[in-house]
Amino acid sequence: MEGDCLSCMKYLMFIFNFFIFLGGSFLLGLGVWVLVDPLGFREVVAVNPLLFTGVYVILALGGLLFLLGFLGCCGAIRENRCLLLLFFMLILFIFLAELSAAILAFLFREHLTRDYFSRELKHHYQEHNNTTTQPDVFTSTWNAIMTTFLCCGVSGPEDFDESLFRLLSPNKMVPEACCQRNRYLGDVGVDQCVSGGSVALRHNKGCYSAVVEHFEAYIYSAGALAIVVLTIELFAMVFAMCLFRGIQ
Template sequence: MEGDCLSCIKYLMFFFNFFIFLGGAFLLGTGIWVLVDPTGFREVVAANPILFTGVYIVLAMGAMLFLLGFLGCCGAIRENRCLLLFFFILILIIFLAELAAAIVAFIFREHLTREFFTKELKKHYMGSNSSDVFSATWNSIMIAFGCCGVNGPEDFEETINFPTMPNQNVPEACCKRDLHLRQVTTDYREECLQGKESFYNNQGCYTVILNSLEPYVYLAGALTIGVLAIELCAMIFAMCLFRGIQ
């Protein structure tokens, strides 16, 4: 009876990890294809900082799942205690890291308020041509989401390092852009920087981002719980098989 249970766990673990292996290979292949694609899709991704970062996240996830699936399949089908132990340790590290990230996000969620972001923007933002990380990140966000400041263009009236001038009332990142080229045309740029409302985005990024993410909050929470449960089951199966192999 014990041998039948171990055999069942062995093949369940193999098939489970085989699908993880295939998923990791698919994500890894997709990420590599996007980066080396000669047809021009690479330039589209490179022009959008969020998409560019997303490609590397997909590559990292694909590589991690590929390795985990490979270790789990080989460890299960060959009944190799070393591979099973390595698989268990990797899953445990990932499980603890995800759990810690969830706890940290829950603890600090109250600090990520509209007032906090407004204060930081007014204190540290230095303009669209600045190379510092804070300003570059905000510029990328405003361009990607088509928004301006935290609450709106008025945030830049009191920004310490970006004093508004007669010929420049808002950063260039706030200007409306061509939807296909993701660039500001010359005529739009001049009118926008002079503060003409019809040429720059009036909505604040805080509201725009919240509205964009709201439909996915519960889905992300459910997926997180599901992933943690699957990882917990994988650790239990791996350890049962590890202990059962003589």
């Protein structure tokens, strides 16, 4: 009975890690494909710092999954104690890193307040000329947030008063990312929006409230997903250690 149980765990672990191996291979191939410059993608990625960082995140995640799948598959099917031990240690490291990140996020959650984001926005957000320069990562991130969530500033457009943005662009009340986008406005509507001539043409809701309301519906799903991932990792460690101890 014990041999049948170990054999069942061996093949289950092999199948599970085979899918992890395929997923890691796909992510690695995707990252390399973009960096190799197919159809000019490399120039597009290099222009945007967020996309450039995202490519390396994909490569790192793909490499990690590739290594995990390889160690799990080979260790299980070949009944190799050394590979199983490496697999267990790598899973344990990831598990502890995730727990540490969750604990740090809980401890420092009080620092990520509305006032903190408002101060950062005032001191670091800056206007740029689209024809000559590219925005820094901080400005690009905030532009993406305000465009995606149809909001302006942290608490509202007033966050740009007495800010670095107003110092660099004294004729503008808000950046273009705060303006409503539709085919009826045109350049005239955008000019009225950024100059403060028409409050109705801009988004007046703060991004802090907009983002919180948007993700509030997904918080339980994210929590459930985190629990599922941690549970899978625990089972993977138990299976690996059972096979390690059962292999003679």
